[in-house]
Amino acid sequence: MNKEKNLTENVASKIDKETLKSVSEVPSFWKVIKNEFRVDKLATICLIMLVIIFTTVIVGSFVLDQDEVMKISLRNKYKEPGKEFILGADIGGRSIAGQLLIGGRNSILIGFAVTILTSIIGVVMGLIVGFYGGKVDNIIMRICDFISILPTTMLIITFVVVIPKYTMWHFIFIMTIFYWVGMTRLVRSKALSENRRDYINASRIMGTSDLKIMFTGILPNISSIIIVNLILGFAGNMGIETGLSFLGFGLPPATPSLGTLVSYARTPGAMTSKLWLWLPASLLILVMMLCINYVGQAIKRASDAKQRLG
Amino acid sequence: MWKTILRRVLLMIPQIIILSIIVFILGQMMPGDPFTGLITPDMDPLVIAELREKAGLNDPLPVQYKNWITKILTKGDFGLSYTYKMPVATLIGSRAINTLWLSLLTLVLTYLIAIPLGMYAGRYNNSAFDKGVIIYNFVSYAIPQFILALILLAIFGYKLGWFPTTGSVEIGVQKGTFAYFLSKLHYMILPAITAAVLRTTGTIQYLRNEVIDAKTQDYVKTARSKGVPIDKVYSHHIFRNSLLPIAAFFGFTITGLLGGAVFIETIFSYSGMGELFISSITSRDYSVMNTLVLLFGVLTLFGSLLSDVIMTIVDPRIRIE
Numbered sequence: 001m002n003k004e005k006n007l008t009e010n011v012a013s014k015i016d017k018e019t020l021k022s023v024s025e026v027p028s029f030w031k032v033i034k035n036e037f038r039v040d041k042l043a044t045i046c047l048i049m050l051v052i053i054f055t056t057v058i059v060g061s062f063v064l065d066q067d068e069v070m071k072i073s074l075r076n077k078y079k080e081p082g083k084e085f086i087l088g089a090d091i092g093g094r095s096i097a098g099q100l101l102i103g104g105r106n107s108i109l110i111g112f113a114v115t116i117l118t119s120i121i122g123v124v125m126g127l128i129v130g131f132y133g134g135k136v137d138n139i140i141m142r143i144c145d146f147i148s149i150l151p152t153t154m155l156i157i158t159f160v161v162v163i164p165k166y167t168m169w170h171f172i173f174i175m176t177i178f179y180w181v182g183m184t185r186l187v188r189s190k191a192l193s194e195n196r197r198d199y200i201n202a203s204r205i206m207g208t209s210d211l212k213i214m215f216t217g218i219l220p221n222i223s224s225i226i227i228v229n230l231i232l233g234f235a236g237n238m239g240i241e242t243g244l245s246f247l248g249f250g251l252p253p254a255t256p257s258l259g260t261l262v263s264y265a266r267t268p269g270a271m272t273s274k275l276w277l278w279l280p281a282s283l284l285i286l287v288m289m290l291c292i293n294y295v296g297q298a299i300k301r302a303s304d305a306k307q308r309l310g
Numbered sequence: 311m312w313k314t315i316l317r318r319v320l321l322m323i324p325q326i327i328i329l330s331i332i333v334f335i336l337g338q339m340m341p342g343d344p345f346t347g348l349i350t351p352d353m354d355p356l357v358i359a360e361l362r363e364k365a366g367l368n369d370p371l372p373v374q375y376k377n378w379i380t381k382i383l384t385k386g387d388f389g390l391s392y393t394y395k396m397p398v399a400t401l402i403g404s405r406a407i408n409t410l411w412l413s414l415l416t417l418v419l420t421y422l423i424a425i426p427l428g429m430y431a432g433r434y435n436n437s438a439f440d441k442g443v444i445i446y447n448f449v450s451y452a453i454p455q456f457i458l459a460l461i462l463l464a465i466f467g468y469k470l471g472w473f474p475t476t477g478s479v480e481i482g483v484q485k486g487t488f489a490y491f492l493s494k495l496h497y498m499i500l501p502a503i504t505a506a507v508l509r510t511t512g513t514i515q516y517l518r519n520e521v522i523d524a525k526t527q528d529y530v531k532t533a534r535s536k537g538v539p540i541d542k543v544y545s546h547h548i549f550r551n552s553l554l555p556i557a558a559f560f561g562f563t564i565t566g567l568l569g570g571a572v573f574i575e576t577i578f579s580y581s582g583m584g585e586l587f588i589s590s591i592t593s594r595d596y597s598v599m600n601t602l603v604l605l606f607g608v609l610t611l612f613g614s615l616l617s618d619v620i621m622t623i624v625d626p627r628i629r630i631e
Contacts, residue, residue, distance in 0.1 A: 146325055149614055151606035153572050154587060155332075158603060161591055162339045239454040246456050247576060247588060265460050266577075271475075272468045282457050293452035 029224050029303070036302040043298035046291040053288060054108065061105035069098035070256065081276050088276035090264060100280055103256035107285075110172060110251070111238030117176045118237075119230055122183020127214045129184070130191025137188070144181045152178045157249040166252055171241075179237065186229055190222040224303035231296040235289055242285055258285050318618050322611055329607045334375050337600045389597035393590070398601045402583060408478050409575070409582035412505075413567045415498050419506035420563065421556075424513035429552075431514065432521025433544055443514060451511045455570060459504045459577040466500055473500040476579035501578040505570050509563060513556055520552040561617025565610045 027035075037044050072092035079089035087096040129137040159174045160166060194200060195218070203213045244250035245259025261281035264270055270277050301307040362368060369377070381387040388398035431443035450458075467475040473496065474480070480493040524530055525548075533543050571584030579585065583602060590598035 145321075146328060149325060149607070149611050150329065151569065151603055151610055153569055154603045154606055155336075157572075157587075157591060158336050158599065162336055235452070243454055243456050243573060247573070249591075259456075262456070262460065265464070271460075271464050278460070282460060285454060286457055289452045289454060289457075290449065293448070297448070 032308070033299055033302045036298050036308060040298050043295055046294040049287065050291045050295065053104075053284070053291075057101055057104040057108060060101035064098050064101055066102055066256075069102060070094060070254070078274060078277075087280050088274075090277055091267070096261070096276060096280060099256045099261055100258070100284065103258045103261055103281065104284060106168070106251060106255055107238055107242055107245075107258045110168065110175075110241045110257075111234050113172050114175045114179065114237040114241070115230060115234045117172065118180040118233065119183050119226070121176070121180040123187050123219070123226060125180070125184045126187025127191050127218060130188040131195060131210065131214050131218070133192070140184070141188075144184055147178060147181050150178070153244075156244065157247070160244075160249045168251055168255055171251060175237065175240065179233075179240075183226075183229060183233070186225065187222065190225055191218050194218045194221055228296060228300045228303055231292060231299060235292040235296065238285075238292075239289060314622050315619055318615055322615060325611060326608060329611075330379060330604060331375070333600050333604045333607070334378060336603070337596060338371065340594075340596045388601040391590075391595055391598045393593045393595045393598075398597050401598065402586070402601060402605065405581060405583045405586045408580065409568075409571055409584065411494065412498050412502055412571070412575070412580065412582055413564070415495075415502040416505040416509065416567055417563065419502050420509045420513065423506060424510040425517065425556075427510070428514040428517025429521060429544065429549065432518040432525075432552075435518070435522050440518075443518070447511055447514050450507050453508075455504070455508055455573050456577060458507060459501070459574060462500060462504050463577065473497075478581045497580070501574045501580050504578075505567065505574050508570070509566060512559065513563075516555050516559070517552055520555060521548055524548045524551060558617060558621045560620060561613045561615070564616070565613030568606055568609055568613070 037047065072094065074092070077089070077091060081088040087100065089095055090099070125140060129140045156174055156178065160171065163170050163174075191214075200213060200217060203217055208217070241250050242257065242259035242262065245257040246263045247259075248263065250259050251257040258281045262278050262285065264274075265278035265282075267274075267277070367374070381389075386399055388402075390396070391398050391401050394401050427443050427446070431440040434440055463475060466472050478494070478497050479490065480497070483490045483493045521544075530543055530547060533547050534540070538547075571582060572587060573584070574580070575582045575584035576588045583605075587599060587602045590596075590602070
């Protein structure tokens with residue numbers, strides 16, 4: 001009898017402690033993301049697929065020698081997929097599989113570089129104009145307005161044509177010029193609303209330096225939104241790069257890109273009878289886009305308590 | 311309201327000026343000039359130098375810019391296209407009609423797809439249909455335009471042969487006849503569907519959320535308790551209210567269409583302005599290319615102005631200001 005009572009009391013107090021803990025504890029962003037992925041199995045699958053694709057592409061492209069892959073051998077012109085070439089060969093007898101790995105790496109790297117650069121500019125600019133407001137804010141925002149009304153695609157193409165001795169770095173630079181605006185706007189609007197909160201006022205009164213408030217006060221509080229935007233921006237930037245390379249105005253001609261591979265679809269007869277030329281690259285882009293966006297959506301839900309599944 | 315619009319219009323003037331300066335500078339950076347094409351072994355270099363001097367190519371840049379912009383503003387003279395040997399304005403005019411028709415059909419298709427999908431998904435939210443729409447929405451958002459275009463082209467153009475794969479009208483069809491119109495439509499459908507699918511995402515999302523929101527609003531409850539049939543509540547009350555944000559997006563939809571024209575028209579070899587832009591770049595036809603950049607820039611500006619104006623009319627919060 002006594003023993004039983006003890007047991008129920010024990011259990012009760014244990015449950016009590018646990019609920020108390022779970023109620024009072026604010027879960028960290030990472031924990032929420034973990035929960036979200038646990039509930040949304042598809043997001044987990046997407047994440048795993050992305051990891052597999054990225055590792056294969058990056059490791060594969062390191063193992064492969066780019067010059068070797070890009071060497072022309074006319075004997076293998078339009079070789080169909082088979083033993084010698086897993087995914088066949090292009091007009092110059094170059095392995096599609098090899099180009100897929102190197103091109104994939106280039107496209108991923110460019111998407112990544114542009115995302116990082118635009119985000120750094122966007123976060124710093126957004127924080128500064130959001131924090132100080134006034135004249136600086138006005139000027140920067142007019143510049144943003146101006147850039148966002150420009151015919152971006154056409155201007156990038158024109159720049160690509162105009163620049164002499166054009167390289168991959170030029171391309172990253174040009175893209176960055178046009179795409180920092182989005183992040184700046186986002187960070188600015190978030191910083192503006194954070195600015196009104198009490199904790200910022202308290203820091204101000206305590207005499208904390210502006211820089212410290214911006215980067216250790218505001219930034220951590222808006223970081224989840226920034227992370228979501230980073231991921232979706234990464235997909236977007238890769239889409240733009242592959243699209244422009246597809247048209248022939250992305251990466252320089254000698255540098256393989258997924259977009260260039262897809263553009264083989266436009267060589268006569270390739271659309272229906274030489275599927276191996278363009279379909280693998282198209283599918284790779286498609287799968288990456290869907291997965292990155294899906295993972296991005298899951299993290300977006302995690303960052304917004306109202307939308308969470310887990 | 312007029313004050314906001316006026317301010318917006320005034321803001322456009324410096325924007326257009328800066329845009330024109332950028333385009334001018336880009337034009338200066340391009341190798342060659344209109345007379346480079348004339349250079350042949352039996353042409354005296356002195357004659358070309360003279361032509362250059364006469365055309366004002368040796369003047370200081372600000373003077374050249376002034377001349378260039380005055381010509382555009384007063385005579386609508388954008389120069390000559392080298393490849394087509396005709397005034398740029400005439401050339402672009404003939405292509406602009408095609409782009410215009412394609413954009414119009416895309417718009418119609420966009421709303422034809424988006425409005426019913428958004429309305430029904432919102433009305434029966436969490437149903438199987440709604441889930442399907444969410445998947446459609448996600449995929450159409452994530453898929454890059456050129457990949458979708460290629461896939462549709464490969465399936466419906468090449469594999470099934472339902473639609474032509476290049477061009478904008480069948481050769482030999484008499485202009486102005488009904489057959490001509492049908493042929494045009496036939497050539498436009500596939501590119502228009504491609505462009506429309508990608509444009510539906512925002513509209514569907516908005517409409518769906520708007521309808522879900524409206525369901526709990528008082529005006530809907532009032533209508534229901536007055537005995538208005540549920541279908542009518544949706545088709546009259548909710549639908550009309552939900553259309554406002556779509557109207558506000560209209561300008562952005564137009565500008566988006568223009569931006570996408572470069573990809574869509576190139577892939578489907580549809581002879582519009584976007585395709586002309588790419589071909590003018592490949593053939594280094596600089597005057598055409600510059601004019602197109604300027605034109606698209608100005609059109610984008612007007613698109614965003616249009617959106618702002620509609621938004622001002624639609625959204626009372628801005629109107630009061």
